[in-house]
Amino acid sequence: MDNRQKEINNLKDYKYGFSTDIENIQAPKGLNEDVIKFISNIKKEPAWMLEFRLKAFERFKVLKEPDWQKPKFPKIDYQDLYYYSAPKSMKDKPKSLDELDPKLLETYKKLGIPLQEQARLNGIAVDAVFDSVSVATTFKDELTKQGIIFCPISEAIQNHPELVKKYLGSVIPTSDHFFATLNSAVFTDGSFVYIPEGVRCPMELSTYFRINASNTGQFERTLIIADKGSYVSYLEGCTAPMRDENQLHAANVELIALDDAEIKYSTVQNWYPGDQDGKGGIYNFVTKRGLCKGKNSKISWTQVETGSAITWKYPSCILKGDNSVGEFYSIAITNNHQKADTGTKMIHLGKNTKSKIISKGISAGSSDMTYRGLVDISSKAKNSTNYTQCDSLLMGNKCGAHTVPYIKNKNSESNIAHEATTSKISEEQLHYCQQRGLNPEEAVGLIVNGFCKEVLQQLPMEFAVEAQKLVGISLEGSVG
Amino acid sequence: MKEQLQKDFYNSIKNLSLSQKDIEIKKFCLDSFIDKGFPNKKEEDWKFTDLNQIIKNNIGELSFYNDQASTNKVDTSVFVDGLEHNKIVFINGRIEKIDFEYEKKDQIEIIDQSETINEFENSNSLSDLNNAFTNKCFKILVKKSYQLAKPLIIYHTTNSKIWSKNINLRLNFELDKDSSLRLIDLFNDTSEKNFLNIFYNFELKENAVLKNYKVDKFENKNIKYSFNNIDQDKNSISETFILSSGSNFSKNEINCNLNGVYASAFVNGVFSLNNDKHHEIRSIINHLTENTKSYQLIKSVLEQSSKAVYQGKIFVNSDAQKTDGYQLSKAILLNKESEFNAKPELEIYADDVKCSHGSASGSLNEDSIFYLMSRGLSYQQSRELLINGFLLDVVEKITDSEIKNLIKNMLGIKE
Numbered sequence: 001m002d003n004r005q006k007e008i009n010n011l012k013d014y015k016y017g018f019s020t021d022i023e024n025i026q027a028p029k030g031l032n033e034d035v036i037k038f039i040s041n042i043k044k045e046p047a048w049m050l051e052f053r054l055k056a057f058e059r060f061k062v063l064k065e066p067d068w069q070k071p072k073f074p075k076i077d078y079q080d081l082y083y084y085s086a087p088k089s090m091k092d093k094p095k096s097l098d099e100l101d102p103k104l105l106e107t108y109k110k111l112g113i114p115l116q117e118q119a120r121l122n123g124i125a126v127d128a129v130f131d132s133v134s135v136a137t138t139f140k141d142e143l144t145k146q147g148i149i150f151c152p153i154s155e156a157i158q159n160h161p162e163l164v165k166k167y168l169g170s171v172i173p174t175s176d177h178f179f180a181t182l183n184s185a186v187f188t189d190g191s192f193v194y195i196p197e198g199v200r201c202p203m204e205l206s207t208y209f210r211i212n213a214s215n216t217g218q219f220e221r222t223l224i225i226a227d228k229g230s231y232v233s234y235l236e237g238c239t240a241p242m243r244d245e246n247q248l249h250a251a252n253v254e255l256i257a258l259d260d261a262e263i264k265y266s267t268v269q270n271w272y273p274g275d276q277d278g279k280g281g282i283y284n285f286v287t288k289r290g291l292c293k294g295k296n297s298k299i300s301w302t303q304v305e306t307g308s309a310i311t312w313k314y315p316s317c318i319l320k321g322d323n324s325v326g327e328f329y330s331i332a333i334t335n336n337h338q339k340a341d342t343g344t345k346m347i348h349l350g351k352n353t354k355s356k357i358i359s360k361g362i363s364a365g366s367s368d369m370t371y372r373g374l375v376d377i378s379s380k381a382k383n384s385t386n387y388t389q390c391d392s393l394l395m396g397n398k399c400g401a402h403t404v405p406y407i408k409n410k411n412s413e414s415n416i417a418h419e420a421t422t423s424k425i426s427e428e429q430l431h432y433c434q435q436r437g438l439n440p441e442e443a444v445g446l447i448v449n450g451f452c453k454e455v456l457q458q459l460p461m462e463f464a465v466e467a468q469k470l471v472g473i474s475l476e477g478s479v480g
Numbered sequence: 481m482k483e484q485l486q487k488d489f490y491n492s493i494k495n496l497s498l499s500q501k502d503i504e505i506k507k508f509c510l511d512s513f514i515d516k517g518f519p520n521k522k523e524e525d526w527k528f529t530d531l532n533q534i535i536k537n538n539i540g541e542l543s544f545y546n547d548q549a550s551t552n553k554v555d556t557s558v559f560v561d562g563l564e565h566n567k568i569v570f571i572n573g574r575i576e577k578i579d580f581e582y583e584k585k586d587q588i589e590i591i592d593q594s595e596t597i598n599e600f601e602n603s604n605s606l607s608d609l610n611n612a613f614t615n616k617c618f619k620i621l622v623k624k625s626y627q628l629a630k631p632l633i634i635y636h637t638t639n640s641k642i643w644s645k646n647i648n649l650r651l652n653f654e655l656d657k658d659s660s661l662r663l664i665d666l667f668n669d670t671s672e673k674n675f676l677n678i679f680y681n682f683e684l685k686e687n688a689v690l691k692n693y694k695v696d697k698f699e700n701k702n703i704k705y706s707f708n709n710i711d712q713d714k715n716s717i718s719e720t721f722i723l724s725s726g727s728n729f730s731k732n733e734i735n736c737n738l739n740g741v742y743a744s745a746f747v748n749g750v751f752s753l754n755n756d757k758h759h760e761i762r763s764i765i766n767h768l769t770e771n772t773k774s775y776q777l778i779k780s781v782l783e784q785s786s787k788a789v790y791q792g793k794i795f796v797n798s799d800a801q802k803t804d805g806y807q808l809s810k811a812i813l814l815n816k817e818s819e820f821n822a823k824p825e826l827e828i829y830a831d832d833v834k835c836s837h838g839s840a841s842g843s844l845n846e847d848s849i850f851y852l853m854s855r856g857l858s859y860q861q862s863r864e865l866l867i868n869g870f871l872l873d874v875v876e877k878i879t880d881s882e883i884k885n886l887i888k889n890m891l892g893i894k895e
Binding site for chain 2: 068379392394395396397398399400401402403404405406407408409410411412413414415416417418419420421422423424
């Protein structure tokens, strides 16, 4: 058996499907003001934060769950969820990694994120979020030297209230849509990043999310602020145990880029996708929005979406500053009964703004994939350009691939170009590869990787290798 | 609006000899429309075009009853010169003339179908309105293997006698095996502030060929909505061309079902808009069986604060392997205030298909203007030449040379 085959067999089953037996503190089941107060209290939050949450909750109460999306799902009972779950050992936060619960450390080791070693070897600063709380952040010292703040958001609320107060909710306000508002009301933890003026962050920052407890929703909130002239590259990875019920993950991510700043945000999303019959899996309903606030700023989203039973997210860029740039690179792969409705929004407000969208969708098995995007050039956004390309690949005749772009151009000096194609892997290409000695699976792997290359290139090195493998694995068994 | 609708409804059915059952059906449609109202932007299909608001702002109070007792005089000056053709004349929504003078009488049958009700896929509350208020509906049946010698022109004429009225029209066409029909819809309005609501249903049998050209060229202040439903059997071909220019507001919808193998559908459109006009084309091509083909090309030239919308959808069923679907929309925005919105959509459930779409919008290419000006043309001439070429591309897609020339003349396009 060759290496690839071995690797595939190894990974054929969702290898992150284990759960960790760990004692938890949970908020009472259900969603009401008391639960929100409980969360706020346990996190020792200041009054303004509680106010923020309650304001969002007020708004949430009048909102209805949206139903325009393509993948339909059974109604979620929001009163049947735990909104807060934390390992008991975290109650008094450990001061350093050595004090961490060994069970937690082991979990992250299994996930391939050995927090202790990582601190020494890898050169990537990691913030690990376990259920509702951030358990460890590595490389803190080195970052602090440069004035970079990288910590759990609950810590930032305590230690840097002026920054959090100023920017939290400035891109995704408490009056936003259903899931975003829910998050604003009950978010538990997440990462906070602040890059000071003129600093180029020396390493990749990374957050690792894990849902462990059953019946919990994970609501993390990430806030990244890049001050004038700074640069940061941020990575995000996610996994969850295999469970029969569907679990909800509704995160909010806010990015703010000031003058001349650049934020690069990469996601490799590998939540548990459910089993082959579509039972279980994560509902990944995430709101990600970036604001290019300053002149010449740039925000770039890269995502590889292979997991989750349902993925429903549109990382967006609001190009407010003149000459700002927004980019979106995406690979979304669905297999078995997975469903994805993903894409982006590029809202051009400033002059000379540019955006680029490259989206590659691959659907196999009985899955369904939708690209949904918006390009909106306002009447003031003179001289703006957008280029969109979305390609879909279909494997098998039970899956679906859809493209729903919305294109609005209100400015005569701006140009929009959009193209989309849908096809299957051509017989000629397969024949060519097989003729040269590849077996059909390898041939498909090669062609698919070529199809995705434009996006994979955008990922940081370590992630790119991982993602490339993930692309191959996700499609396992879909070629016949 | 509810009282007005009910009052006008009883006035209009009073003059018709309808059975109790027909009245009940019409009543049901009326209630359904009262319930839903005019489509507004909360409905996905009307996202870019809020008809409810447009009617409110442009017409205000609309009345629905038309006294159709007296005939209108047919003004022959509106007839197209230099092209021999058959005629159907609508004046203020009343059929005044059906004339197939160039055809064999026994090959075309005109059937009164006033009692039938339209139920279309992908339609909206306007079909209910249409069902409730249409008083005459004819079906034109082209018999087996008969190909009409001359095109049929339907004149839609309104005159200043009507004001703030809703006019509902309906026509059904059946093209039997191996038959063909060339149909031109010519809008000629000298009225203002009326709402025209037109439903056509086409049934194309094996090998039938339908060419439908909708020409809305003459300036008028009316609001138009037109819905074409086309069902296509094996090997049939439908070609739809839309020139969307004259009315203040217009929305054309095409719903095309490719039911038979090797059926193909072509939709081509030109928006040539100025002032505050707001036009939309929405097309839905349903590929329901294998080896079907569709092709769509929409081009827009937008001046002043005009607005054009194109919503095109290609749907491919899981049985529809070997589908070939293509869609392209291009727009030139000539003014700061003009706006182009597009939603080119693909919904695909079969894997062995070739589907693509493209959409581009922007200004006139400065480099091209420079090139032409450097060769001695004035700015205005260069601009005209470029726009001419841009639109010619679509007009050239018209497969009937007689009609192509007619439309070229109307648009003032030179080769």
